[in-house]
Amino acid sequence: MHTITFISTIHEETGNCNAEELYKIIEKLSPEVIFLEAVEKTYSEYERYLFSTYGVYHKKLEIAAIQKYHKSNILFEYVPVCENSLSDxxxxxxxxxxxxxxxxxxxxxxxxxxxxxxxxxxxxxxxxxxxxxxxxxxxxxxxxxxxxxxLKADIEAYENPMIRNIYSYCNNNHFNSAIFMCGAAHRKSIIEKIDRSKIEEQANLTWTIFES
Missing domain, CATH: 1.10.287 (Helix Hairpins)
Incomplete structure (x- = not known):
């Protein structure tokens, strides 16, 4: 059984919304897979090199938190689930x-x-x-x-692939626990899509909505 916890975030640090606090949440959940609202190039090979060699953290809050998690747990999979960026x-x-x-x-x-x-x-x-x-x-x-x-159509075209790619990964990989981090602006819509997917998708998957 796959279990995924959906967590709403923001992309830049502000006050108590920072990488350290998000890391604490991730560490407590101890996921084997981390799905993120990001495209493949968001965390480039060069940025991975800067972190692994010099300890330079990524400017995107969620990736900085993932990097902190990597220090204590290297046995997890990072999976960016976006296929495109929002249009102009x-x-x-x-x-x-x-x-x-x-x-x-x-x-x-x-x-x-x-x-x-x-x-x-x-x-x-x-x-x-x-x-x-x-x-x-x-x-x-x-x-x-x-x-x-x-814009409404663009947001649908932006969000739908995220859910679809998560289910695709679940159908092709074995794991027990995962998290899906996505910007808070998408929270309502993503929760609605998760609820629909429980009916429409055939997958051995349980969703949990994070509420701290």
Whole structure:
């Protein structure tokens, strides 16, 4: 039986959302496989060399935490599960909505809570509710702008391969425990996809949603 724990993260350190705190979570779960929201080139051979030879940690929070875990446990598999990056639609959206004060206040509140409460907040219902509030406001600001629909389609095309690649790995490899780390902005959608996959996919797999 494969067991995968889904953990929401952010990609850059801020306050209590840092590599050391994430490492503690990983160490406690002691996974044999680590699935990450990343493409293959995110952790290059050169960056692996810098870490193994000089102890230089990666700038991406999750990979820095994985590197810390590697120091105490070398017998695990790192598996990046993204097939592509998000398109320019995300930047186009941000250019349209970035000056809205209400949105900025919501974002500042999210950042404050992440800094103060760390991964406990990122993996909470409160985080999902706040991010959904931001999304609803952004949709209202975009109104009928085609960027909104393009971005929704892009996010689906970005997230679906992650779940598909995890199941593919599970069907072709033996392990007991794993984790899947993905940015908190995707938490609600990924949980919904996980719930659907339990019905649609034929796999000897149990999902756990991390809530610290």
């Amino acid at each position: 639609a995300l930047n186009r959206k941000n250019k349209i909505v970035h000056q809205n004060r209400e949105r900025q206040q919501l974002i500042n509140n999210f950042k404050f809570l992440a800094e103060k409460y760390g991964f406990k907040f990122l993996n909470s219902l409160e985080s999902i509710i706040l991010l959904e509030e931001i999304r609803v406001l952004e949709s209202q600001l975009l109104n009928d702008n085609d960027v909104n629909e393009i």
